[in-house]
Amino acid sequence: MTVSRPRMLRTGDEIRLRGSLYTVTSVTGTGVRLADIVGMETTMPLTEVLTGRDLEWVSSPRGPAPLPPAGLLDGLPESAVKQALWWEQHLIELLTGVAPDTPPESAPKPEYDPRRHSLRQRELAKLTELQAAGHSVSFPTIKRLRSAYEKQGLWGLVDRRLARPAGPTGRVDERIVAATVQAIAEETNRSTGTVTRLRRRVTQILAAQHGTSAPDLPSPATFYRLVTRLSRGKHTFGSAKTRRSQAKAPQGPFGSVSAVRPGEWVQIDSTPIDVRVVLDNGMVDRAELTWMADLGTRGIPAAVLRPTTKAADAAVLLARALTPEPMRPGWADAVRLSRSVLPHRRLTALDERLEHAACRPVIVPENIVCDNGKAYISQTFRTACRAMGINFQPTHEGSPWEKGVVERSFDSLGTLFAQYVAGYVGRSVEHRGENADQDAVWSIVELQALLDEWIVTVWHNRPHDGLRHPLTPDKALTPNEQYAALVEVAGYVPVPLSADDYVELLPVAWRAITPSGIKLNRRTYDDKKGALNDYRRAHSGVTAKKGLWEVHYDPYDVTRIWVRNHHHGGWITVPWKHLRSSPAPFGELAWQHARSILRQRGQDKATEAEIAQAAAQLLDRAEQGPEQPPRTAKRDRRVAGRTRATNSPSGPRPEPAPKDEDVGEAPDVAAAGNSPDEPLAKVIPLPVFDARKEARKWRF
Structure with missing residues (x-):
């Protein structure tokens, strides 16, 4: 891999022109002075030299070398990179006469001065220097590395055997590779197994396809490395759910859908x-x-x-x-x-x-x-x-x-x-806490x-990374x-x-309107103001439903239901008969009270600190659980959770109840009898049951 850059004609360059070898001795604005191998100088127009079709650069001692591919160098052993850098220093000195670590104003060494010695003479001088220092180097090696450095830069000095990428399957027989790929594909819909089971399946595939000429499997270590490379990203020995999902993914890149307005997707x-x-x-x-x-x-x-x-x-x-x-x-x-x-x-x-x-x-x-x-x-x-x-x-x-x-x-x-x-159990069994x-x-x-x-x-x-x-x-x-x-x-x-549209989307149940109201999900709904009086025990007119009435209910709001008036049209809102809170939570009276509080607080814009504080308080309440009386055992808290009334709807109310609506009353059994001032009721003992005396009353 090389990066080409424009060539520049400089003093000391060796070029081949018209079949002869020349050294550039000087360059002016319009001409070039060239010296042949015997020292004879000649002057030629600069445009004629540069536009010559047979112009060939033999060496460019001061020309910039190609940029090294840094990413490829990072994947090489450290010793190979150090060896290439060592050769680069010597070749730069050979080509320019000045070592790369010397000051810019330093004069070239006499034996490497391009103005005094030809390229071959400088190469022989470098060979003598390296051999004298104890390095086993030959002249062809120096010549080959110098040419590679001028063409490819530092990358040309790297041992290509180390830079050669290894195949994913190494030297394993292609028949074994094909059988392994088939066995890995078969694991997609199976329960997750081990490499040992996969190795046995590969043996079976080879025997079925090649018979007695089937190749022997490599060692377990080599086979394990082969399977690791071939199953990369397929979760062959991981989650079965993820493996099936990955197998169904398309081979190409995922597409994307852009939304330019809310609700588009x-x-x-x-x-x-x-x-x-x-x-x-x-x-x-x-x-x-x-x-x-x-x-x-x-x-x-x-x-x-x-x-x-x-x-x-x-x-x-x-x-x-x-x-x-x-x-x-x-x-x-x-x-x-x-x-x-x-x-x-x-x-x-x-x-x-x-x-x-x-x-x-x-x-x-x-x-x-x-x-x-x-x-x-x-x-x-x-x-x-x-x-x-x-x-x-x-x-x-x-x-x-x-x-x-x-x-x-x-x-x-x-x-x-x-x-x-409170009650968090983790995303799986291994993440679940004790009890x-x-x-x-x-x-x-x-x-x-x-x-x-x-x-x-x-x-x-909260800021979202997708936005x-x-x-x-x-x-x-x-x-x-x-x-x-x-x-x-x-x-x-x-x-x-x-x-009305909200009610239409709610689930439907067909019920009868009895004197006691409407029963739905073990709850009784009735309107004491008389909205249902004209329809109790009445036929709805829907023969297909045997005269039952169409009731719409919100599964997340047990406080009321809506009955379709099949006789006069519209909806009849029916509250829960035993709803203990009056008025209903989030009803109109609650809104009136909330508005009065808001007027006292003011209507300034919300700050990030207020929102952060509200979020922290919310998580604290969620972690602590519902408020309980003091000295309440953990078992009692669970019982309280089971018996807690579901009278706090989470969904919106499309049709709030009137302010003066009587939604029913229910005695607070927990509060009754707790006051020490209340008189105790008179105890009336029950008579003892006598079976013989009761039998004499029977008539046969």
């Missing part, structure tokens, strides 16, 4: 979260997280936790993405939409609900990319996408890299959020509330900053989903 996926929670049935297990990732802003439009993801959950996730995220009691004022970098004035002018929303932007997906999971390719989810005008784009089978943004975001969730939550499941004190509803707060507080305000401008790569933007930038460039202004 949105990816959705599900994965078990590495936190054990208390489910609604009291069991302790890992919940399944389903969330969306916007390619343009790297934001999270919505995220939900469920025991298992179903088609209805995916549709609800879509509805939550299209609905503003309300501020909730206890959230830091710094995460309010009006204090963020988002264009809140423009958005609030379109929807008044955004006035009291959190700084999670509403992103309307244009294209949704998902895998071939049953929840996503179901008719329910596809119908929801079609109703919202969303293009549904499933990936190819076994191609997780086609939605790499959302896949990578799951890893970030584990390191930024999950590992700080990690005993710390599972959060219910799935409470963990959903923590997750929503973390997404608003941390994720959307770096090519002209300013050292500065990473946050998802909210990128959203604001894309809105200004693309003119994207989302219109949030209306209340």
Whole structure:
């Protein structure tokens, strides 16, 4: 490898012109004085010399040598590089008369002065010097190295046997190499084995293909090195899951999709979260997280936790993405939409609900990319996408890299959020702590509330490595900053989903309206104001459903349901009969109180310190678990988590209850009887059961 540079005619150069050898004695602006081998001088025009077709440079003692390939030199043994540098010093002295380490004003050595001695004489002088110093060097060697140095520079002095790249298979028989490649390919869908098993399989392949003429396998050490080289990057002896995924990857480079506006490309996926929670049935297990990732802003439009993801959950996730995220009691004022970098004035002018929303932007997906999971390719989810005008784009089978943004975001969730939550069990068994499941004190509803707060507080305000401008790569933007930038460039202004459209996307159940209300998922819903009085025990008019009524419910909000009025149209909002909080959490009265507090705090812009403090407090609360009475044992904390009421909805409310709505009352059993001033009730003893006396009352 050489780097060519323009040649310059200098004093002392030896050239071949018109079949004769000349030495350049002087160069003027228009002419060149040349001396032949016998010393006869002649003058020729400079243009005639330089444009001569038979001009050949024999040596250029002061001309610059080609640049050395530094990268190739780094791959050579240190001794070979030192030997080449040693020869370079002697050859520079031979060609120029001055050693490279001498001062610039130094005169050439007499025996190496190009003006006094020819190239051959200088080569013989260098041979004499090296032999006198004890080096075993021949004249052809000096001549060969001098010519190589003038053509290739330092690289021409390197022993090419050391620079020759070794083949990946060395000297192993090609038949053995082919059989090994075949055996490695067969390991793709098998359980992970060892090199010993692979060696046995190679022997079988060679015997089947070549019979008695099959070559013998090399030694185990050589075979191990061969397998290491041939299986590089294929995870043949590593993770079986990674091996299958790598085998399905395309041979060429990965393509890329650019998003120029929010929602242009949105990816959705599900994965078990590495936190054990208390489910609604009291069991302790890992919940399944389903969330969306916007390619343009790297934001999270919505995220939900469920025991298992179903088609209805995916549709609800879509509805939550299209609905503003309300501020909730206890959230830091710094995460309010009006204090963020988002264009809140423009958005609030379109929807008044955004006035009291959190700084999670509403992103309307244009294209949704998902895998071939049953929840996503179901008719329910596809119908929801079609109703919202969303293009549904499933990936190819076994191609997780086609939605790499959302896949990578799951890893970030584990390191930024999950590992700080009580009940964290690690990403695998080998990363799990001792008795990690005993710390599972959060219910799935409470963990959903923590997750929503973390997404608003941390994720959307944290610089993302995928949001770096090519002209300013050292500065990473946050998802909210990128959203604001894309809105200004693309003119994207989302219109949030209306209340009726939100209800339409919720899961459907068909129930009867009884005198006691509507029973759904072991909960009773009733409206004491009489909204259901005209329809109790009534036929809905839907004969195909045997007169049952269409009920829509939010799996993440147990406080109310919506019943379609088949007789007069519209929706009837029915609250949970035994909801203990009044008014309902995040309802209109709660908003009134929150607004009064905000007016006292002021509406200054959020600072990074406020957001950082809110994020730290959130992780502290998640790690400590729910507040418990003093001296509460770990087992009692788990029981409290199982029995905790799920009356704190994590999803948005498209249709809040009226201010004076009576949502029902339930006695607080825990509080009753705790006061020492309350009188004890009269104890009425039960009579003893007498079987013989009871038998005499029977009539046969």
